[in-house]
Amino acid sequence: MSRELEIALPFPPSVNHYWRHTRQGKHYISDKGKRFRELALLACFAELPFDGLVAVDVRVYLPDRRDRDLDNLWKVIMDSLTHAKILKDDSWKYVVKESIEAVGEVRINDKGEPEFIPEIVKDGRVVVKIKELK
Numbered sequence: 001m002s003r004e005l006e007i008a009l010p011f012p013p014s015v016n017h018y019w020r021h022t023r024q025g026k027h028y029i030s031d032k033g034k035r036f037r038e039l040a041l042l043a044c045f046a047e048l049p050f051d052g053l054v055a056v057d058v059r060v061y062l063p064d065r066r067d068r069d070l071d072n073l074w075k076v077i078m079d080s081l082t083h084a085k086i087l088k089d090d091s092w093k094y095v096v097k098e099s100i101e102a103v104g105e106v107r108i109n110d111k112g113e114p115e116f117i118p119e120i121v122k123d124g125r126v127v128v129k130i131k132e133l134k
Contacts, residue, residue, distance in 0.1 A: 002132040003050070005086070007043045011063050011124025012036050012080070015072040033076070040080035049085050053133040055097035056087075062102055063124030070100045077126060086130070096133065 012018070018033035029037070058077060060070060078090035088094050104118035 002134050003048075004132070005047055005050075005130045007040075007081075007086075007128045007130075009040055009043060009077070009080075009126050009128065010036070011061075012073050012076040012126060014069070015075050018076045018079075036076065037080045037083050040077075041084040044081070044084040044086040047086055049088065050094075050130060050132055051088055053094060053096050054087065055131045055133055056081075056095050056099075057129040057131075058100040059127045059129075060100065060102045061121035061125045061127070062104075062118045063122065064120060065118060068102075070102065073126070074098070074100050077128060081128070081130075 013030070013032040013036060018030060018036070020028050020030045022028070056078070058074065060073060062068065078087070078095070081087045082090045102116070102118050104116055106114050107117050109115040
């Protein structure tokens with residue numbers, strides 16, 4: 001039987017707010033980024049790490065209707081889970097299936113066109129499901 005883990009995390013900072021850069025060209029993780037990493041570490045604390053191949057599914061509950069690039073959120077989430085050592089690495093060698101989606105529904109607007117209506121959650125959150133592949 002393959003193992004599954006579901007983790008609920010707060011809404012992550014985007015990559016643009018996760019990393020900071022000095023004038024000398026050095027990169028470091030922002031305070032918001034460090035806080036998110038700490039929360040990911042706490043969420044994974046009592047869990048055994050996944051050493052083999054995994055599928056990762058992320059469901060994003062948006063805090064508002066602003067346009068967002070889900071790929072930017074993906075990178076922060078995966079880096080934080082790797083830092084928490086729940087994943088051995090976030091490369092294609094280990095994470096062989098990945099998906100990220102905003103939670104909501106598609107409706108037909110007044111013009112007869114499909115429109116995505118996100119499910120808004122105060123402060124936002126993400127739910128990460130990791131499944132071991134055999």
